[in-house]
Amino acid sequence: MHFSIPETEIRTGDNGSTFVAYNIHVNGVLHCRVRYSQLLGLHEQIKKEYGSNVVPAFPPKKIFTLTPAEVEQRREQLEKYMQVLSSACTHD
Numbered sequence: 001m002h003f004s005i006p007e008t009e010i011r012t013g014d015n016g017s018t019f020v021a022y023n024i025h026v027n028g029v030l031h032c033r034v035r036y037s038q039l040l041g042l043h044e045q046i047k048k049e050y051g052s053n054v055v056p057a058f059p060p061k062k063i064f065t066l067t068p069a070e071v072e073q074r075r076e077q078l079e080k081y082m083q084v085l086s087s088a089c090t091h092d
Contacts, residue, residue, distance in 0.1 A: 002027050003082040008075050009033065020071055022078055036061075039078060046085070056084040 004025045011021045011033070021033040036059075043058045059077035066074065 001086060003079070003086050004028075005075050005079040005082065008071055020066065020074075022075060024082070036074070036078075039081075043081075054088065056081055056088070 005022050006025060007023050009021045009023065010018050012018050019035055021035060022039070023033050024031050040058060040061065043055065047055045058081060059074050062070065
């Protein structure tokens, strides 16, 4: 199974604030759009289940609003994280 995050979108939440959504593709097909916080929550759950030494490092949280270049850098980091995680899970 191949995971990729080829693009991001700026979305508006229920409260009117904007956020970056990461479009996750599985085997080349759009599977879902998620926020960074949702992926961080998933990461924390996986760490609890499998231990910190098994799970790859997660891209760090930022305090301030990300610039477009930082959004792109985070997208690349999240994509690599998903690919490493997928590879680790399929080689058990």
